[in-house]
Amino acid sequence: MWQWLTQLYHRMGSPKWFYELTTPWIPWLAAISIIGTVVGLVLGLAYAPADYLQGNSFRIIYIHVPAAILAQSAFMMMAVAGAVYLIWRMKMAAWVAKVIAPIGASFCLIALLTGAIWGKPTWGTWWVWDARLTSMLMLLFLYFGVIALQRAMESEDASYKAGAILSLVGLVNIPIIKYSVEWWNTLHQPATLKLTEKPSMDPDMLVPLLIMIVTSYVFFALLVILNTRNEILLHERKRSWVKQLLSGQE
């Protein structure tokens, strides 16, 4: 067992292993993403019953909630990958962290935009200082910070380490920020409705949501794998296996 773990650890650090391992995965991940999205959205948009308060406008949660969950998970994964690089100097971890940042930021942006679209019919305005939206906005700023910092550093190694340090500091701060924003929001509650909470959901509403959440993780994995593969090809382009691969494809 221990031997298998150490073997796995060594293999994970090898770009070539990762590249070859993930090549057959891509069509499957893509298929699941597409099918999952179609099924989830059809069930959610067409078959789930309308919410008694919000009517049909709540249906945007089928995109909003998965995006929000993924935005937060992605940040965590980015910080962990960065920490792996800081401690063990594993290049693969650095590339994964680098690649996750814009993807996570995009999910965060989608969550914010869909949240705003949800806000319009529900509260009458495009933006509300609701606790969750505000926390998401702070998360987006943290993402921007990591992306901007990585682009600003001169050496590649410094950019990976700087990004890792900032992601870790950000990671510790995310619960603090969320707590402070929620606390602040309870003081300044708008007089109107609160968003529907998941636990009190009808199973007909819940099932499509779960499908969409799982599908989003799969889609995220697909994006990360595709982008990491690009980083591998870029960084290992002088190695013989890459040259063979690229010439074999022509």
Add this chain to the structure above:
Amino acid sequence: MTAPKRASQIELTATSLTCERDDRLLFEQLSVHVANGDLLQLVGPNGAGKTTLLRLLAGLNQDFDGEVLWAGEPLQQVYAHYAHQRLYMGHLSAVKRALTPIENLRWLTSQWNVADDLLWQALEEVSLAGYEETACQQLSAGQQRRVALARLCVCPAPLWILDEPFTALDHYGVTWLEQQLERHVTGGGAVIITSHHALQGIHSLRQLELGSVHS
């Protein structure tokens, strides 16, 4: 952390040093040994890796393959002790321009707790005695360099690692520094130095040439 065996014994051994930078191999399987009485000069063209090797031996750079031992112990494990026995001067002199020479020198030697009157004597030796009230920004580059070099007069560390110390020095400064190096080495200390300047008056000079390794 263990202490080295004898405080003024110098034994810096590096083996199988291999270092790469920007996909370029700087040096490979290099060995360096420095003991009491040695003056090792690293020579080579610009970009050959002299500063990289110097910083590596000083313990500032850990991005290499190989081993560096101080009195038989791995450098990073005895780093605090090593740092006390080793004086490092880099390209940049760490002199703050808004402060006077004595204020700068106090900071530069704070690690070794040197008394003020010794610091004044050191400044006199580098011909900066009359500048008590002058901020270093009003001094020339060579004078600022001499503030940093004044450390050599008062610092008890036996091993000196100096990167281009002759920069900006005038003729008198160069002669003075060469005398300091010679005096230090004959007194049992050791020096590792990079310099484009051809050292004069040094008796046990050894040279290590870099830049003869091609990737």
Add this chain to the structure above:
Amino acid sequence: MSLIGATVKRDLLLAARNPGEWANPLMFFLMVAALFPLAVDPDPSFLAKIAGGVIWVAALLATLLSLDALFRADVEDGSLEQWLASGESLYGMALGKALVHWCISGLPLTLMSPVLGLMLALPNDAYGALILSLAVGTPILSLLGAVGAALTASVRSGGLLLTLLILPLYIPVLIFAASAVYHAGIGMPYNGQIAMLGAMFALALAFTPFAAAAALKLNLSR
């Protein structure tokens, strides 16, 4: 400790020699606060409600101004290299620098804040909370700021980038501090907010120097 102590002494001496370093952010603090009555409404009953928040936002901005220079000069003149060469802990050095920054930034801001309170019609009951929240909150700003300053010390025009990195991290401090001042102003208890600030200060004190030390090492050239 001797190099760390010597660095704290040296930096304070440098700040004394270069008064702009601490005086300019103070002037900025004053001026930013003055903008609000001019831009919105000088009516005291309106200002009283926003005074705490405005003073705190101004304090944040003034702190950010002085943070960029925290490590930049030390990187450029070789002092950072000497810190590393000395064998003394970078954790302690980062803590020392954050302390110096607070002495030349947070402390003057805290002392000057009553003046801004007067300008912005801060309710009388809120002055204590204002000073207390600044006294506990500004060290947190210095500690977190040191991490950002260390990360951007080698980046050209890194000051703006520093702002982007640090502002999200400052949000919790801002929320609790401004809330403390507001609640004090309306006669309600504010112990909880101050306690949260205290907890954040303890957390920052324990952990941020590690991040700052790691970030400082990135500034060394090879």
